[in-house]
Amino acid sequence: MRFLSEIMKKTVVDLDGNKIGKFKDFIVSVNILYPLVEAVSIRTSGKKDILVSWEDVDHINKEIKLKVKLEDIKEYNLKKRDIKLVEDVLDKQVVDLEGKKIRRINDLQLSTTRGYYRLIGVDISFKGILRRLGIEKIASSLKINLQEDYISWMDVDVLESDISRLKLKVPEYSLKKLHPADIAEIVDQLSINDSITIINSLDDEVAADALEEISPERQVSLFEEMETKRAADILEEMSPDDAADLIGELSDDRAQELLKLMDPEEAKDVESLLKYPEDTAGGIMTTEFASVKEGLTARETLNALREMAKEVESIYYIYILSNFNSLVGVMSLRELLLADPEQKIAEVMHRDIISVDVMEEEHDVAKKIAKYNLLALPVVKDENKIQGVVTVDDAIDIVLPTAWKKHVPRMFGR
Structure with a gap:
């Protein structure tokens, strides 16, 4: 097993041993459970980035050696489901289903089999940070007990297909198994856009239960930005008092927009509660x-x-x-x-x-x-x-x- 951080600063040489540049990134395709490395991104001495197919890579030891000369490199073309491990995955956020919280990806685990590299997991431990800084051995020599903490890539899925905004999450079916309060805790740690993406992966009832557990301020931020029809559908599944509390905190225009899209009976219940002061039994x-x-x-x-x-x-x-x-x-x-x-x-x-x-x-x-x-x-x-x-x-x-x-x-x- 190897870690991405161990490869990140390596020099790349061609068939004749001539230095081409430095390793910049690995490209993998997320079409399979444990993705194979399809190409290597290299920053050349001339500050140009080139993509080299893995088929043209001979080995990775102290340096990365290619099977071809620089002039014979046929540049790899990115495909729809390709992602870059350093640029798109490293330092991004992942939902830890077991721990029910957001964790930062500090390093990536790679297996080496028959000359191929395969992405098998993410390192979310402090040890991963020290490894990237190059001081893991110093910590070990000082007998500092560093816990390992990995999440299998099998338990990670792409949250958005747009590579420029890639985030990660536990697969949708697993997320639905969590208690609404745990989903709320996860959503509370994400950006507004990524929180909405998580909510959109849930059905209306589960989303409503989770959102009822979130702080009023966060609820308002989410419902102001959420797609209008989806927001109205979720409001219908919330208890009338929680829905009324939320509607009462939204801007007047947004509140009226959502009420108009709600089922008439559900909207009537919410509006009947809004007429009472919030610090009364009616409220x-x-x-x-x-x-x-x-x-x-x-x-x-x-x-x-x-x-x-x-x-x-x-x-x-x-x-x-x-x-x-x-x-x-x-x-x-x-x-x-x-x-x-x-x-x-x-x-x-x-x-x-x-x-x-x-x-x-x-x-x-x-x-x-x-x-x-x-x-x-x-x-x-x-x-x-x-x-x-x-x-x-x-x-x-x-x-x-x-x-x-x-x-x-x-x-x-x-």
């Missing part, structure tokens, strides 16, 4: 919740929930409404499952409902959630009509002080 609530009319049986309620679950991401409680849509009761999923299928839910629901007004201050909402150990709290206005719910995770993320977090149910992993 932090979500309009996604499960509600049924009080005349239903437990069996009918379960059937209704199955349909609602297609649209409502998290169902903590079932809210029971009167014929006039006033909130008259509440029950948990456990209570519903334990009820006799033919029993009216009005007979088993709780009528002493803990709720808050839409204009209640957000810290008071959080206190109430912590005090009563609730997973969600209904938000009501005129004549006790339910407008939405504030969930415990929103209360924690936005307003809940550290001292109260111990009261929050453990199911949220906090």
Whole structure:
């Protein structure tokens, strides 16, 4: 095994031993899993760059020796999927799937088999930096323990086909397996353009889940630059409260542009939240919740929930409404499952409902959630009509002080 850094400063000589110039780069084609070196880029003594096919390379030892004379070199022509290892890969960023973070490529691993060089991995260790600086042996002599850290080229894929803007990433199918919070952490470390490229490799739902984990400032930067239709599609998959928070931070023109492209019902939910001050229950609530009319049986309620679950991401409680849509009761999923299928839910629901007004201050909402150990709290206005719910995770993320977090149910992993 060899490293690219060991070859980078080598002199190139022709068949007769005449110095041609210095090694500048290796060219590989990314059409195969572990790419072969197809050509060598040489900076000649006359400061001209020439590409020499690997077939014209005899060997690489203390120097790089060619099989042909300088005047007999037939210059290699770059192909569509060719990349330059020094120019396009070295010092670029790669997504480390296992470590779930962005790492810098400090060196490249090359295997030598039957006279051919093949790219097999990237070195992301500090040791790789010292090797390039030529002081790796000094560090070893001082008995400094340097950890090796490599990523197989098999776990790396080209993020963009434009060679001038090549970045690297874990293959798309692997990225989708990460938790949204881990994807968010990766996206947070990339440039805006590369973050958008990562997001565009995900489906709308996964992208929405990941973006909900990103800081508001970063969200705004991404949605201001993202392709408009794609941004609107992702907003539709976000929870209404998160979408409203984001829309509220965008420029007015951009916000209106995205709302017009969203599904009318989804846009209506978001706009209904935007009218409330952000530090009130109405400003932090979500309009996604499960509600049924009080005349239903437990069996009918379960059937209704199955349909609602297609649209409502998290169902903590079932809210029971009167014929006039006033909130008259509440029950948990456990209570519903334990009820006799033919029993009216009005007979088993709780009528002493803990709720808050839409204009209640957000810290008071959080206190109430912590005090009563609730997973969600209904938000009501005129004549006790339910407008939405504030969930415990929103209360924690936005307003809940550290001292109260111990009261929050453990199911949220906090």
